[in-house]
Amino acid sequence: MPQLDTSTWSITILSMIITLFLVFQLKVSKYYFPEDPKPTLVATPKPVTPWEKKWTKIYFPLLLPL
Amino acid sequence: MNENLFSSFITPVMMGLPIVIVIVMFPSIMFPSPNRLINNRLISIQQWLVQLTSKQMLAIHNQKGQTWALMLMSLILFIGSTNLLGLLPHSFTPTTQLSLNLGMAIPLWAGTVITGFRYKTKASLAHFLPRGTPLPLIPMLIIIETISLFIQPMALAVRLTANITAGHLLIHLIGGATLALMNISAATAMVTFMILILLTILEFAVALIQAYVFTLLVSLYLHDNT
Numbered sequence: 001m002p003q004l005d006t007s008t009w010s011i012t013i014l015s016m017i018i019t020l021f022l023v024f025q026l027k028v029s030k031y032y033f034p035e036d037p038k039p040t041l042v043a044t045p046k047p048v049t050p051w052e053k054k055w056t057k058i059y060f061p062l063l064l065p066l
Numbered sequence: 067m068n069e070n071l072f073s074s075f076i077t078p079v080m081m082g083l084p085i086v087i088v089i090v091m092f093p094s095i096m097f098p099s100p101n102r103l104i105n106n107r108l109i110s111i112q113q114w115l116v117q118l119t120s121k122q123m124l125a126i127h128n129q130k131g132q133t134w135a136l137m138l139m140s141l142i143l144f145i146g147s148t149n150l151l152g153l154l155p156h157s158f159t160p161t162t163q164l165s166l167n168l169g170m171a172i173p174l175w176a177g178t179v180i181t182g183f184r185y186k187t188k189a190s191l192a193h194f195l196p197r198g199t200p201l202p203l204i205p206m207l208i209i210i211e212t213i214s215l216f217i218q219p220m221a222l223a224v225r226l227t228a229n230i231t232a233g234h235l236l237i238h239l240i241g242g243a244t245l246a247l248m249n250i251s252a253a254t255a256m257v258t259f260m261i262l263i264l265l266t267i268l269e270f271a272v273a274l275i276q277a278y279v280f281t282l283l284v285s286l287y288l289h290d291n292t
Contacts, residue, residue, distance in 0.1 A: 001075075002072055002073075002075045002077070003164045003165070003227065003231070003281070004164070005076075005077075006165075007245045008084070008165070010165050011084045011165065012077060012090070012163050012165045014087075015087040015169075016090070016169050016170065017169065018089055018196075019090050019091045020140060020141065020170065022095055022145060023194065024140035024144050025136055025140045027094065027098075027140075028097075028139050029136055033113070056162055058165060
């Protein structure tokens with residue numbers, strides 16, 4: 001039975017170790033499974049506008065001295 | 067006749083160069099590496115299959131056992147693809163070689179046993195003595211359990227070798243019989259041809275099943291030991 005000829009055993013086992021533990025694992029480790037997407041808030045928060053704290057007369061267009 | 071039948075199992079050497087290295091590494095070409103954010107259809111299908119298989123297979127393991135996910139997935143891909151490619155005519159199937167299967171089975175089994183010894187020493191030693199055994203039977207039972215532990219890697223390797231080799235031999239023999247019968251009686255040749263078709267379908271199933279069984283048993287040994 002040719003499988004019991006031990007002269008070729010070392011090269012077969014060596015090539016299997018390279019393939020299984022190096023090549024295949026490098027390929028499978030690059031598989032990327034995306035995570036569950038989280039729902040984001042559509043409504044945007046109120047923007048911080050410090051210039052609205054003080055309302056000045058110039059914002060009324062009809063009162064502009066033109 | 068005998069030499070011809072087993073000649074497909076000789077490790078291929080071409081002009082002194084061991085091309086068995088190329089043949090063992092060939093199935094990895096069938097699985098391209100994903101390099102992009104959105105990959106092509108082949109890679110996406112393979113990735114989906116790997117995800118399906120890994121969810122099924124790693125469900126029984128705890129955190130410690132799930133670190134073996136990469137190993138188990140590449141194992142099932144390697145054995146499955148090698149077995150399926152071996153069904154092509156005139157191809158060499160590396161998993162028919164006892165050397166390769168022993169080289170896979172012994173380190174993986176030893177890894178699971180050593181993991182069990184390191185992290186759960188008492189529990190892994192306790193596997194040797196089932197509960198509620200009568201006192202006089204204890205020495206004999208420990209011997210039996212030790213033998214059954216050490217036979218696990220041998221059984222893994224020989225099971226895979228024997229199944230794939232026997233399938234290939236049957237295909238050779240029945241194919242040869244069909245050819246020889248064609249000149250004698252066409253009807254009998256049709257019958258043997260039907261048998262050949264059924265056998266080939268069986269061999270496709272066996273190729274995948276053997277990969278699954280090997281990986282499942284390794285994961286079972288892992289489960290015992292984590």
